[in-house]
């Protein structure tokens with residue numbers, strides 16, 4: 747099984763679950779982080795949440811700087827992340843998701859967020875992002891930990907449309923990381 751085959755695709759019920767807090771950062775947590783980073787880079791995604799590899803725990807990995815094989819890697823591992831501040835002002839962004847290959851959907855989210863999370867050393871870290879891919883990615887990935895996916899932010903009509911395009915993309919063989927499948 748390749749790294750990409752490990753990615754859980756919608757409508758898998760594991761994408762709808764509340765994930766458990768990680769109480770202790772042990773070897774299995776470090777191995778999970780490594781596996782998630784491997785899968786994220788293999789699919790050329792900018793973020794991945796633990797339920798997307800079938801593990802219902804509160805961990806996400808993000809790298810918004812990596813751009814293909816020659817890219818410089820700058821991975822973040824966020825354990826038990828929490829959004830502690832979000833702006834009232836929102837901003838639309840075309841989002842993709844490794845669990846919804848083949849589609850991009852425009853989602854409106856707060857333009858600025860502050861996130862607190864532990865890193866793999868157990869240190870409490872704070873991340874602040876505004877008007878950029880990191881701001882979107884943090885919110886998108888943290889959503890996954892409470893069973894929320896990007897299509898849940900759409901109006902009922904737009905959701906039906908997005909799910910129909912997703913179905914078409916899957917039927918024509920779209921794979922995680924592909925967002926422009928015809």
Ligand SMILES: [Zn+2]
Pocket residue numbers: 842843844845886887890896
């Ligand atoms: Zn996603």
